[in-house]
Amino acid sequence: MFSVIVPVYRNAEFVPQLIAEFSGISAIAAERYGMPVEVVFVVDASPDDSYELLERALPQAPFRSQLLLHARNFGAFAAIRTGLRAARGDYFAVINADLQEPPELLLQFLDRLVRDDMDIAVGVREGRDDPGMSRLAANLFWAFYRRFVVKEIPSGGVDVFGCNRRIRDELLRLEEANSSLVGLVYWLGFRRCEVPFQRRARAHGKSTWTLAKKVTYFMDSVFAFTDLPIRVFTVLGALGVVLAACLGVFVFVMRLTGQIAAAGYTTTILVITFFGALNTLGLGLLGSYAWRSYENTKKRPLALVRSACFFDGASGPVSLYTGRRS
Structure with a gap:
């Protein structure tokens, strides 16, 4: 049949x-x-x-x-x-x-x-x-x-x-x-x-296949079949570390040569904001994986x-x- x-x-x-x-x-x-x-x-x-x-x-x-x-x-x-x-x-x-x-x-x-x-x-x-x-x-x-x-x-x-x-x-x-x-x-x-x-x-x-349903379906597929979000976040974290190291060396050299009288307020705020946003993004991605894992442990029909x-x-x-x- x-x-x-x-x-x-x-x-x-x-x-x-x-x-x-x-x-x-x-x-x-x-x-x-x-x-x-x-x-x-x-x-x-x-x-x-x-x-x-x-x-x-x-x-x-x-x-x-x-x-x-x-x-x-x-x-x-x-x-x-x-x-x-x-x-x-x-x-x-x-x-x-x-x-x-x-x-x-x-x-x-x-x-x-x-x-x-x-x-x-x-x-x-x-x-x-x-x-x-x-x-x-x-x-x-x-x-x-x-x-x-x-x-x-x-x-x-x-x-x-x-x-x-x-x-x-x-x-x-x-x-x-x-x-x-x-x-x-x-x-x-x-x-x-x-x-x-x-x-x-x-x-x-x-x-009834709306944009919102397409986005949900795409995100479910991404989290179910690939580690892409983790890899992207890892790359962003590595780039952030490199950027922070370069910026730290630059500020240190400028300070030693007397070209910076005091630490820059704008630079400090931008760095804090960038890494704060990056941490929030990472928590969101990890939380999505954790939530999906938890959902599957419930064994609901x-x-x-x-x-x-x-x-x-x-x-x-x-x-x-x-x-x-x-």
Whole structure:
């Protein structure tokens, strides 16, 4: 079985299109590979009526599905993990509910995975049908991500991927809080291929992937996958020591030659301010690492499922239960 995980947040307008697109994907997968498709929708406590619309639509859908509701908003990556854990297939793929990634990409993932010569297939954007400022911001974000976090990331970034059961199981073993799922996919290694696609324009509403979320995601990735902040701070500290030593020698020589009658107030204030700011920056960086380490020692679940419902392809709900951990 092929399981497709769809995190849902503020995507109510897309529900009819999602059902139609996955109906087509299910039919093609059954015809081409003789494989049923299961779609796992994880509603991340969306404030709109996404859950209610899916709850009404899925019993009539021609494909197997699960509908999971988070107890609160845990974030898109936590929703993907919840879906991967609940999925029952042999192959898995992740796609966003706004359908800016073409659903046909799922079949391309499956085609590579069933050959058993690849463990992971990642979707690589060859272009984006987005507004100019959105393209610029996205390109800058992924350029920094590639430069400072994961050098193997394609220049266009990665949002969607497919994998086999071995990779799914390995990902779920890595229960890291405040990390990056995409970073973990690349950290795992294994046999990986890239599947190019053209990102489509968003049909409804605005993206919830805001600048603040991008900054948070970038910082989480930096602290989770690189020691760059520590190395930068170390270099700054070394430069500060060298600068202070040079300044001390200069002041001492000037004092001995009688060119300085009294110590300079301005110089003293600047030096104190510089090293005070440097110390504060260092404490902030070290505190970020310490806080993330502490968060992971708590062993809290990365998400909680308030309710879950199974649908067996136009035959109504199979079971309903609550209180699940992820």
